[in-house]
Amino acid sequence: MAEPIPPVTLPPAENAQQEGKWLRDALVYWLDHEFLPEPANQDIADRASQIFVRQRLEGENDVGSLVIAIVTEMQAFDFRESFYSEFAIANAVSDLLLDSLGIDRCCGN
Structure with a gap:
């Protein structure tokens, strides 16, 4: 049986506004x-x-909960003027967060 993927967590926010700008x-x-x-x-x-x-x-x-929140809330965004969707945006946010943590997101590692 496959092992569950452990959750990825960010350190507690010290300056959420600065994180948001980044x-x-x-x-x-x-x-x-x-x-x-x-x-x-x-x-x-x-x-x-x-x-x-x-x-x-x-x-x-x-990180998983943050991604779900972004997918859910971005569903109300009007993407007609864009190539993207809420799923593409949430996946990009996930990739950016994992990169910022130094987590290799290639090949299931």
């Missing part, structure tokens, strides 16, 4: 370089970072 900037960079720079990327990154900051201020440290 995430916003990193996400805009990722969005602009993954496909094309487009005006909607700024709005997408703003909304995702707002969700992230609120969750962190509420004490959420689990």
Whole structure:
């Protein structure tokens, strides 16, 4: 039987606003370089970072729970002017957070 994947947790937030700014900037960079720079990327990154900051201020440290919150709340975002969806954004946030923790996300490691 396969072993469950252990949760990945962030350290408790010391400055959630600063984390949110980092995430916003990193996400805009990722969005602009993954496909094309487009005006909607700024709005997408703003909304995702707002969700992230609120969750962190509420004490959420689990990366999986943060990703689920972003998927859920980004469903209300209008993605018609974008190549992306709530799932792509949540996955990108997950990748950025794992990278920031120095966790290799390749090949199930």
